[in-house]
Amino acid sequence: MPLQFHRAVEDMEIWSAARDGFSFVITYETPAGAGFHGRPGYVASWRLLYRGNGAIRIAGSAFATFAEAEKACDTMLEYLNGLSLK
Numbered sequence: 001m002p003l004q005f006h007r008a009v010e011d012m013e014i015w016s017a018a019r020d021g022f023s024f025v026i027t028y029e030t031p032a033g034a035g036f037h038g039r040p041g042y043v044a045s046w047r048l049l050y051r052g053n054g055a056i057r058i059a060g061s062a063f064a065t066f067a068e069a070e071k072a073c074d075t076m077l078e079y080l081n082g083l084s085l086k
Helices: 066-083
Strands: 014-019 022-030 041-048
Touching: 014 066, 022 066, 041 066
Parallel strands: none
Antiparallel strands: 014 022, 022 041
């Protein structure tokens, strides 16, 4: 079952989802203007949900579409569940 992302902050392009002890965030970055700055596109990251560790950027970010970032998060969740990091 794919992660179910929801808009985390009303005025910014930030979406989040959590499952199986992991938290995922997708943000939209642009080189200039309001919001996050970086290479244009959707940046996906993950972290352990119940630990104070920082987020880890998912390889391939920045993605051209939200759907690509979402698929990368789903793939990363499958991989992480196979590692037993919890």
